[in-house]
Ligand SMILES: NC(=O)c1ccc[n+]([C@@H]2O[C@H](COP(=O)([O-])OP(=O)(O)OC[C@H]3O[C@@H](n4cnc5c(N)ncnc54)[C@H](O)[C@@H]3O)[C@@H](O)[C@H]2O)c1
């Protein structure tokens with residue numbers, strides 16, 4: 001079990017990662033919260049609750065009030081947040097209530113956002129149940145929902161009181177979800193942790209075989225990387241932007257495929273290939289490093305094949321939300337374990353990178 005500390009100007013809390021936390025949640029929560037309040041809500045979704053609800057409830061003297069969000073990105077809406085807020089109000093929720101978000105990144109983002117606005121903000125705890133949620137979305141305090149106009153356009157910075165990431169719970173996660181989530185760990189290694197890159201290269205079978213010790217190692221290192229970046233730049237005014245490595249083109253691919261073909265991590269996997277290509281052409285990484293890192297991405301694949309045209313992806317890239325004033329921000333690795341943000345990637349560089357990536361993605365991979 002490993003404990004990683006988040007300490008920003010607005011919040012200080014522990015992220016605990018280890019096997020078997022699910023059976024002892026209540027006492028663990030009491031250690032951070034004090035005696036649990038009369039109204040404890042748990043937001044989850046029916047499939048997760050069906051698999052893990054019993055284990056979750058085990059340690060609670062009084063069961064929390066369960067609320068459900070249907071699985072799927074299309075349910076990450078203001079409308080559903082309102083429905084949850086009303087359920088909480090009707091069940092007697094007040095300022096002293098506690099909310100637990102038990103699920104993947106969708107449940108975490110929606111739960112965190114609801115907690116941030118119910119009665120102007122009540123405490124919440126994250127119990128992430130997907131790999132992606134454990135290494136990424138549950139840490140750092142970004143919450144929110146989608147609008148028809150775009151993803152994550154509404155939300156808040158609102159940190160949890162604690163995060164309990166149970167590796168055992170990943171046992172029921174579909175393989176594709178695991179591999180996609182692992183792309184965020186590949187990202188973590190490339191931008192800030194050489195040792196993690198080396199470990200993931202050398203332990204592919206153990207990690208993909210869900211060996212608990214290996215998973216714990218990768219998860220804890222990824223959380224440590226994210227926590228360290230968030231601690232230095234909570235509001236994404238500088239350093240935190242490096243977490244978007246692979247995401248500029250990744251978001252474009254998600255958008256160009258109507259969020260239907262690719263899981264987020266898969267899009268980021270292809271996006272990293274494109275960004276690595278730009279870095280190679282600029283010489284911030286060597287050809288040998290490029291080959292090594294592209295191989296690492298495919299070790300944790302297969303990434304889905306793509307049938308897209310270059311101009312469509314390039315156009316979608318220019319429309320990314322993270323762009324300010326029309327400038328395409330790009331995170332480029334510098335060697336292995338370091339990265340920087342540039343704003344001067346030319347149309348020709350971007351086209352060449354997308355062309356290379358689509359070439360690789362057109363080969364039979366999946
Ligand atoms: N707040 C942030 O900083 C941040 C960062 C990255 C991503 N996100 C958000 O996270 C969301 C994606 O999260 P995700 O990848 O966890 O997807 P998800 O929440 O959709 O979960 C993926 C699927 O796995 C199922 N599932 C969850 N846990 C399971 C388990 N233990 N066993 C079996 N099935 C399980 C879910 O029901 C769902 O069908 C997106 O909405 C994205 O915008 C937020």
Ligand SMILES: [Zn+2]
Nearest residue numbers: 184247264268
């Ligand atoms: Zn991501």
